[in-house]
Amino acid sequence: MESIKIKKITSVWIITVLVLFVASIVLGILMRLNQGGALNQAPINFYSNMTIHGLTMIGIWFVAGMAGINFLMERYVKTSYKANLTAFILTVIGVVMLWVITLVGKFHVAWTFLYPMPFKIMWAKWATPAFLVAMSILSIGWLIWSISMMTQILKKYSIAQAFAWQHFTKDPSVKTPPFILISMITLVGVITCLFVAVVLMALYFAEFLSKGSFVNDALLMKNLTYFFGHTIANEMLYLGLAVLYELFAEVGGKAKWQTSWYVALAWNFTLIFILTAFFHHLYMDFVQPEGFQIIGQLASYMASLPAAAVTVFSVWVAVYRTKIKWSLTNLLFFIGVAGWVIGGFGAVIDATISNNVVLHNTLWVPAHFHSYNVMGNVLFSLAFFYWFSIQFTEKVVNERLSKLVLSLLIIGGAGFLLAFYLGGADSIPRRYSNYPAEFTSAKPLALVGAAFATVYLIPILILFVTITKRCIKVLFSSR
Amino acid sequence: MHQNSILLLFFFLMGIALIVFTYIFFSSKKADQGMSNPLKKRFWFFLILVFILGIFASVTIPNSPYFAHAGETPAKVVHVAAAQFIFYMSEQAIDPAKPSGHPIELPANEVVEFRVTSLDVNHGFAIYDETGRLITQTQAMPGYVNRLRYKFDQPGKYHVLCLEYCGIAHQIMRTSFTVN
Amino acid sequence: MYKSFVFFALIVLLTHSSSAQSFSDAMKEEINIYQKIYDAPLQVAGKPPASFKEFYSQQPFVLALVFTRCVGICSPFLVNLKETIQLQPFEKDFKIIVVSFDPWDTADEMELLARNLGLKSDPKWIFAVTDSIDQMNRSLGFDPVWDSVRMQFDHDALLVGINGDGYITKKLIGLRERNELNQLVASIHNVFSPTYRLPNPNILFSCFNYDPISGKNKPGLGLAFLALPAVMAVGVLLIVSMSVRKRKIL
Structure with missing residues (x-):
């Protein structure tokens, strides 16, 4: 009985994430087209789109990771269906609110909503309090879910x-299975950063309700914002990795990975580093104490080490000269790890303070984080979605379609990201609705990015259709 | 130039990653006994990574902008107040109640200091040279002053762009100054 | 301790009555930064005439601007500065030059002020008058206004840091925390700090606060807000573990 419920709720999560993913990709393509001059959106629409694109992407890939580990965790411990359902309902309410706030209310503060921008009203008056309420609903829903797990x-x-x-x-x-270890480490990080969100929202509410008698400190608010924002964006990748640890070997027909002392050590250290790496968002705030800046650089380096040395190497060992059953699932994992590593290089370069001075808030930033999302974490989650969808339905797999999907993902993703990296190295600012004339390469690069993003959208649509079809079947089956 | 070497380094690292991943992927087609002694190899892999990153950190941290021209007295000080969606630059202190600025000329090959703050939300203060290269930047945060020191070695016109998203006209928030 | 509290209360009262601290006032400290101080001739009682240049070329100094008939902030301001320095001397040496901006003050009256403060024989402190008050004030961006009803100057309690080349490196208006004095003293020795906080009334939740009594850099309430979530997460971890595992936690 219980396993039917978990199957169904997981299917609902998957369908929801995929629908929102396609919609947000379309918004992203519209943004690149506008930057390229092919569209002529008013800046307020561009920035509203940008805000909801960022908020949605962070939100859905976080819940995708959570839904993934929740489903797989049933193999080890019983999980709470009620918490899962509560999180789903609150997520839907929060996300719908955010779409209304941004697209109807024209709330355009970017997904980082840097204080005090939400209070400098340039949109419908109700949007600011509604935004704070929506963020609180999401934080609380996810907090319940993570604490329950x-x-x-x-x-x-x-x-x-x-x-x-x-x-x-x-x-x-x-023996602690690696899946439990990574889930645990990640959940503690997630709970921490959701508490940060609660504190942040409380400070916002305090200022909002005090009507000007209480004013926040801009530096503290910026620290809290990135403590929450950076950490949740980082943890969702680790949720994806937990799924990879559980499924990669299994799908390839190999023995399950074991925890060893250094795997344990690496992940325990990751928990510490991941909670201090966010300081790298404040490198250009010279007001931040220098010690924090240096901790930021070291923690950003160190955060990459255990995960890279353990996970990447484990994947290599599992594949190198080993007979492996390749399927769409583990190929998506494998490509995702490569994309994650490459994005990681971009990130380490940017996390170096002396480089950050010429990269901060240029297109290099979206370049690197899109790398380990578009070609990393998204692929991890898609691998899980696909694997899940073929567990309970017919296993007829179209090999040619799989090859097409993978080729288009790689071509589309690589071209889309390259346009960002080249733009970043060309000093083109991020978050500009239109580019000043002196950036001659900006418009062509934006159009190239839009074109390749469209190529990337095709396999996503194919996967969307095949996975959703199967998930709907799961939803309406009685077994 | 700085950005070019960054891009080169990135492409180099990406190339290595692609070669390794492709090689490992194709090695699974002609499978034999797998990797020999993976534990030992992983240990070395980890150590080499630590070593490389350690060197990288110790070389780069002293070049952080916070320490630039620290012991010198700047030849000129420019006060900068950023506000939605305008930069005020002045050689006099700027009164937030009635901010105003004037055209700025700076000497080449001498240390100048920008004292940057914001009158409303967070802004960026990014200096671009004539060819459109970002050469240095700092943030403008309300309630704080950031001091950015720089020595311009090329005379010419420099542009300042806002590099922290600040609202609807963020993309046109800009100013410029000349270096003689 | 009690005495400094009284002074603190007094000065808060006085600064608020004359000029409430607002963001706008905070920017006053930016006026004429890194301009050269006007090389005004100085007269110290019983000493040959000198000028600012002769002082700063020997050693950087902190300039305090007062007038002897002040019934308001001048005296508590100087006492507080004196006590702060005596309580915990600064590492690097410097002089404090107290100059009157009242044309009626004489060098002897300034000497009397020094004696009353118990600073007459302290070689760090110099009490002087100048005949170029306007030029000096202008170069410092200092703007006292004569109030003919109260027969007093309406003015800021101003400290100005002057480095070895005669440049104004930092200004502090009003009674300030020890750490800000540290920054002032560091600035006249050309020690660079890439940033500083503008004085503003909302420091309750700032990440760092400075304790003027111990002179130590104390983590502020804001830093607690950064650490709080991690503590809460560990707390939840322990509480949950205790409640679901009766036998042992670890």
Whole structure:
């Protein structure tokens, strides 16, 4: 009985994410077309689109990761259907509110909503309080979900076991599956950054309700904003990795990966580094104490180390000269890891303060984070979606279609990202609705980006149709 | 130029990654016993990464902009107040109640200091040279002053663009100054 | 401790009555930064005439502007500065030059002020008058206004940092925290700090606050807000673990 429920809610999550994903890609393409001069949107529409594009993408790939680990976690512990459903309902309410606020209310603060911009009303008056309410609803919904999952893990594993600390001893009596370890590490990070969101919203509400008698500190608010924003964007990638750890070997017909002492150590360190890496968003705020800036650079470097050395190498070891059953699922994982590594290089370069001075808020920034989303985390989640969809329906897989999907994903993604990287190296600013004339390469690059993003959209639509069809079947089946 | 070497480094690293991933992918087609001694290899891989990143950090951190021209007295100070959607630049302090600016001329090959603040939301203060290259930047934050020191070695006209999204006219918020 | 509290209360009262601190006033400290101070001739009682240049070319200094008949901020302001310095001397040496901006003040009256403050024999402190008050004020961007009803100047309590080349490196208006004095002293020795906070009344949640009594850099309430979520997460972890695992937590 319970397993039917989890199947159905997971299907609903997948369909919701895919619908919103396609809509947000279209918004993204419209933005690039406008920047390229092929469209002529009013700046207010461009920036409203930009705001909802960012908010939606962060939101959906976070919940996609959560839905993924929730489904797979049923293999180890029982999870709470109620929490899952609550999160879904609150997410839908929050997302619908955000779309109305941005597209009807013309609320255009970018997804980072840097203080004090939400209070400098340049949109419908109701939009600011509605935005704060929507963000609070999302934070609370996700907080309930993550704490509930953490609770279920802790029912079976002690804290030490959940963090795999017993693997530091010679012969651990209890083995912690890597999936549980990574989920646990990620959930603690997620809970932390959602608490940050709660604090941030409380400070916003305090100022909003005080009618001017209480004013926030801009530096603190910026720190909190990126503590929340950067961390959740980073953690959603790790949710995707947890799924990869669980499924990559299994789909390839190999023995499941085991936790070893250094896997445990690497992921435990990741938890610490990921919570301090956000300082790199404030490099150009010279007001931030220098110590924090240097911690930011070191933590950004270190955050890449354990994950890269352990995960990437594990994937290599699993593939190198090994007979493996390749399918769309593990190919998406494999390509996703490559995209993640390449985006990681872009990120490490940008996380270097002396480079950041000429890269900060240029197109290099969307270049690198789109790399490990468009060609990384999205592929991890799509791999899960696809794998999920063929578990409970007919397993007829069209090999040619799979090849087409992968080729178009790679071509579209690579071209789309390259336009961003070249633009970043050409000093073109990000978040400009129209480019000043002196950036001669900006418009052509934007059009190239739009064209390749359209190529990327084709396989997404193919996957959308095939996966959604199967998920709808799951939804209406009684088994 | 800085950006070119960054792009070159990125392409180099990307190339290596692509070669490794492609090679490993095709190696699975002619499978044998798999990687020998992966644990030991992983350890070395990790150590090399730590080593490279350690060098990278120790070389780059001292070049951070916070330490630029720290021990010198600037030849000229320019006060900058950013506001939606305009930059005020003046050699006199700017009164937020009635901000005003004037055309700025700066000496070449001498340290100048920009004292940057914001009168409303967060803004960016990014200096572009005549060829449209971003050469340095800082942020403008309400309630704080950021001090950016720079030595211009090329005379000419420089543009300032806002590089922190600040609202509907962010893309046209700009000013310029000359270096003689 | 009690005395400094009284002074603090007094000065807060006085600064608020004369000029409420607003963001606009905060920008006053930016006026004439890195301009050269006017090389006004100075007269110190019982000493040969000198000028600012002769002082700063020997050692950078902090300039305090007062007038002896002031019934308001001048005296508590100087006492507070004196106590701050005596409580915890600065690492690098510098002089404090107190100059009157009242044309009626004489060098002897300034000497009397020094004696009353117990600073007459302190070699760090110099009390002087000048006959070029207007030029000096203009070069500092200092603008006292004579109030003929109260027979007093309406003025800011101003400290100006002058480095070894005679440039104005930093200004502080009103009673300020120890750390800001540190920054002022550092600036006259050309120690660069890439930023500083503008004085504004909303510092409740700033990330760093400075304790003027100990002179230490204290994490502010704002920093607690940065750490709070992590503490809350660990708390939730422990509480959940305790409630679902009766036997042992770890």
